[in-house]
Amino acid sequence: MTDVTDPLDTGPEPLLGVQQYVAEWDPLTDDLLLTGTLPGPAGSFVMTLRGVAVVLDAADPAVVNSLMITESTALADSTRQLLSRLLGGDVAGAAWGAVGDPTARMRIGGRRSRRGRDGVNPEMARLVLAMSTAGDAGLRAEERALANLEAAVLAHRLDLQSSIDGCAEMLHDSALAVARAGPLERTLGRPSDADRLPTSAVSIAAALCREAAGLVTDDLLRARLLHLTEPDEPRHAAAGASAPAPAPAPAPMQLPTMAKRTRLDHAEEEVAEAAIAYLPHALDRAVTPDSLPNLIGGVEVTISRTSNDEYELRLADWADRADGWWVRAFTGADHVPLAMVPMASDGPDAVGRFLVTEHAAASMVVDVVNDPAEVLAPEQIAVFRAAVAAGKRAGRLERLDRHDEAQLAWQRASELHFSAGDSWRGSTAAAIAAGRFQRTDGARAITLEPVVADLLAPMA
Amino acid sequence: MALAEHNAQGDTDVARVARWLTSADGQAMVRRELRRCGLPDSYDADLAEMTEHAAQRMADRGQPIHSIPAWTTQTVRRRAMDLLKSPAHRRRDPLDESVADSTLVDSSDSIADLLAALQLADIRRHIGRVDRHPFAWPVSASLSFLSVAIDGCAPGRCCPAPIGGADEYDAAHWAALFYAGETACFAANGGADTATIRQRRKRRIDAVRAVLADAYTATRSEVDDD
Numbered sequence: 174m175t176d177v178t179d180p181l182d183t184g185p186e187p188l189l190g191v192q193q194y195v196a197e198w199d200p201l202t203d204d205l206l207l208t209g210t211l212p213g214p215a216g217s218f219v220m221t222l223r224g225v226a227v228v229l230d231a232a233d234p235a236v237v238n239s240l241m242i243t244e245s246t247a248l249a250d251s252t253r254q255l256l257s258r259l260l261g262g263d264v265a266g267a268a269w270g271a272v273g274d275p276t277a278r279m280r281i282g283g284r285r286s287r288r289g290r291d292g293v294n295p296e297m298a299r300l301v302l303a304m305s306t307a308g309d310a311g312l313r314a315e316e317r318a319l320a321n322l323e324a325a326v327l328a329h330r331l332d333l334q335s336s337i338d339g340c341a342e343m344l345h346d347s348a349l350a351v352a353r354a355g356p357l358e359r360t361l362g363r364p365s366d367a368d369r370l371p372t373s374a375v376s377i378a379a380a381l382c383r384e385a386a387g388l389v390t391d392d393l394l395r396a397r398l399l400h401l402t403e404p405d406e407p408r409h410a411a412a413g414a415s416a417p418a419p420a421p422a423p424a425p426m427q428l429p430t431m432a433k434r435t436r437l438d439h440a441e442e443e444v445a446e447a448a449i450a451y452l453p454h455a456l457d458r459a460v461t462p463d464s465l466p467n468l469i470g471g472v473e474v475t476i477s478r479t480s481n482d483e484y485e486l487r488l489a490d491w492a493d494r495a496d497g498w499w500v501r502a503f504t505g506a507d508h509v510p511l512a513m514v515p516m517a518s519d520g521p522d523a524v525g526r527f528l529v530t531e532h533a534a535a536s537m538v539v540d541v542v543n544d545p546a547e548v549l550a551p552e553q554i555a556v557f558r559a560a561v562a563a564g565k566r567a568g569r570l571e572r573l574d575r576h577d578e579a580q581l582a583w584q585r586a587s588e589l590h591f592s593a594g595d596s597w598r599g600s601t602a603a604a605i606a607a608g609r610f611q612r613t614d615g616a617r618a619i620t621l622e623p624v625v626a627d628l629l630a631p632m633a
Numbered sequence: 634m635a636l637a638e639h640n641a642q643g644d645t646d647v648a649r650v651a652r653w654l655t656s657a658d659g660q661a662m663v664r665r666e667l668r669r670c671g672l673p674d675s676y677d678a679d680l681a682e683m684t685e686h687a688a689q690r691m692a693d694r695g696q697p698i699h700s701i702p703a704w705t706t707q708t709v710r711r712r713a714m715d716l717l718k719s720p721a722h723r724r725r726d727p728l729d730e731s732v733a734d735s736t737l738v739d740s741s742d743s744i745a746d747l748l749a750a751l752q753l754a755d756i757r758r759h760i761g762r763v764d765r766h767p768f769a770w771p772v773s774a775s776l777s778f779l780s781v782a783i784d785g786c787a788p789g790r791c792c793p794a795p796i797g798g799a800d801e802y803d804a805a806h807w808a809a810l811f812y813a814g815e816t817a818c819f820a821a822n823g824g825a826d827t828a829t830i831r832q833r834r835k836r837r838i839d840a841v842r843a844v845l846a847d848a849y850t851a852t853r854s855e856v857d858d859d
Binding site for chain 1: 781
């Protein structure tokens with residue numbers, strides 16, 4: 174391995190700080206890979222900027238896990254400039270040295286202060302966090318708009334807007350969607366929940382709207398954004414009044430009201446087979462740990478039997494989050510597809526109803542996905558994804574200063590990582606939960622400001 | 634004919650990906666990508682299986698893989714990284730209908746044959762390859778149809794049923810459409826079953842029958858080949 178000690182860099186502070194990387198070029202894919210650290214028990218946050226995927230550690234976003242630069246033999250000037258901005262000109266230059274040589278593994282950067290690492294710029298880390306969160310499944314349309322608005326505002330703060338494809342459209346579209354959604358209290362929660370919302374969530378969102386108002390070029394949109402933050406201000410009130418009524422949220426598919434849990438016939442209740450006698454327990458275990466509601470909201474999903482052969486997966490108060498999702502049922506042994514039904518709204522709840530025989534139900538596996546062509550994940554992988562989600566939730570709770578809950582979430586992540594056969598991440602999560610985790614360089618993990626819309630642990 | 638060539642090409646790609654994954658280069662690549670993400674070595678088989686499934690999806694969509702090593706490396710790398718990310722918001726865009734239309738052969742008599750077939754698991758697996766179809770609802774409806782018509786599942790109380798003059802499988806088709814979320818195929822509560830609704834329902838049922846017939850034909854030909 175070649176060792177490239179970093180020369181003194183007199184340029185502006187790199188956005189990703191000063192860290193160590195191993196640079197490798199993959200001749201098969203033409204990717205240049207800069208590997209920093211292994212992703213910890215909470216996995217990673219990923220953001221792609223003009224051909225450069227930036228991967229930060231979700232447990233400590235000051236740490237870069239890796240960078241992946243695609244089509245590295247034909248880098249555009251704009252990508253080179255971006256890399257210099259992210260890594261510093263010296264590190265970026267050293268990394269390019271690996272391109273074209275499949276045998277080179279160069280260690281670069283971060284040697285100046287022994288193993289020390291200057292962390293990622295907190296605003297940059299927050300941008301990656303915001304972009305990553307804005308792409309998460311399960312956000313309502315107005316929440317996603319707010320998350321995108323936050324990402325667009327942060328990108329402008331860092332002057333990275335030209336490195337993000339469609340950033341101008343993202344800013345305009347998200348600002349328009351937030352303005353159309355009406356009062357921020359409503360965007361951040363249901364109207365009935367408004368009085369439960371902490372002022373911080375609303376005030377953070379209001380600050381974003383004010384900043385976005387300074388960035389948009391459309392005067393009416395600017396006034397409408399300001400009207401959200403200062404509804405009593407007469408100058409903005411006119412814009413609010415002239416605005417068309419909020420567009421109704423896209424209506425999720427409605428199913429006819431269905432009788433809940435109809436009583437089963439006595440004859441049907443008297444089943445002979447032992448497996449079927451344990452059906453309620455089997456139904457409790459049927460849902461895979463990596464089903465979407467488990468991963469993004471930590472919601473315990475249960476299935477109930479509504480008639481002889483009809484089963485129902487219900488997510489309370491998720492009617493507008495699960496639009497476009499699918500419930501799939503497979504046989505337990507060889508994962509033959511038995512049913513695949515869309516989730517639909519049933520009042521405030523999201524519901525998926527499907528038909529399987531009683532015998533099949535006793536051993537079926539059920540998951541919830543947004544791409545029905547996705548493969549049913551092997552059990553160990555499903556548990557691993559649940560472990561990473563628990564770690565991400567713990568990180569989110571730390572950002573919200575809910576440390577007791579964060580500790581429990583780290584413990585849960587630890588258990589799941591051990592179950593998934595990953596003892597290193599299991600031990601790390603346990604050490605974080607116990608408050609005895611130390612980075613090898615002795616630096617403290619940074620805690621970022623929370624992003625506004627994040628289903629892992631809503632601000633409310 | 635075009636479809637046969639298309640499938641042959643697809644199957645070849647899937648087999649080539651699987652073969653490359655078992656080669657020394659392929660195994661070294663999988664180990665390297667696992668190490669890069671700090672994932673346990675024991676995940677190698679699962680990652681390979683997920684990659685083969687991705688190759689199958691490419692084949693189902695009629696997309697050729699030009700360089701097996703490059704595509705496989707990139708896919709393994711992305712799959713490994715995906716395990717560490719939050720699940721992304723994704724909407725399934727309908728595929729190009731022309732691909733799927735060619736797979737839909739209208740042979741309603743095959744339904745009767747289908748019910749006689751014992752390769753139900755293979756048929757379900759074949760239907761479950763969602764990427765072969767431009768929309769997901771016919772897949773959903775076909776699986777529900779099999780549950781009702783072959784497994785004998787009884788639909789729930791709110792599932793609409795034909796009143797009279799219906800053939801043996803009409804009720805199963807109605808249930809299939811209902812559970813697939815195609816509720817526009819039925820009159821709203823108390824409403825009339827208008828000609829428009831009936832026409833819509835018929836078109837949907839024809840699409841479901843075509844998916845089932847295609848699955849039956851494909852799985853029967855696999856048996857014949859064996």
